[in-house]
Amino acid sequence: MRATITEHRPDVAVLHLQGELDADTAEQLRAALAGLLDRPVPRIVVDLTGLKFCDSIGLSTFVISKEVIAARGGWLSFAAANPFLTTLLETVGLNRYFAIFPEVDDAIAAGQL
Numbered sequence: 001m002r003a004t005i006t007e008h009r010p011d012v013a014v015l016h017l018q019g020e021l022d023a024d025t026a027e028q029l030r031a032a033l034a035g036l037l038d039r040p041v042p043r044i045v046v047d048l049t050g051l052k053f054c055d056s057i058g059l060s061t062f063v064i065s066k067e068v069i070a071a072r073g074g075w076l077s078f079a080a081a082n083p084f085l086t087t088l089l090e091t092v093g094l095n096r097y098f099a100i101f102p103e104v105d106d107a108i109a110a111g112q113l
Helices: 026-037 056-071 083-091 104-110
Strands: 002-008 012-021 043-054 075-079 099-101
Touching: 002 026, 012 026, 012 104, 026 056, 043 056, 043 083, 043 104, 056 075, 075 104, 099 104
Parallel strands: 012 043, 043 075, 075 099
Antiparallel strands: 002 012
8 A cells, every 4th residue: 555645725634545455554554644643633635546445454543543633623534435445434334434525625625614
């Protein structure tokens, strides 16, 4: 898995994920999120466009990060999930826990509300 971060507006970071997120690569996700979680009010959009697979370890990393972010008054949302990831998030019920948007720009705009 590869993770890159871009800044949108002064207060929103977009975490772009590519490849497969599993037990072997979850540490890369944790490392990428670590710096973003240090922000006073983290606002993060996870761009799932290039993510082809995610297992339970990856999902739990997102859940734990969201709990930290919410405690600080921030938010974490998903954007551009492929059909596999959309089905996965619905099957495990995380579509009720995370805001999921069709495009990154939609997620950024919704965060302004």
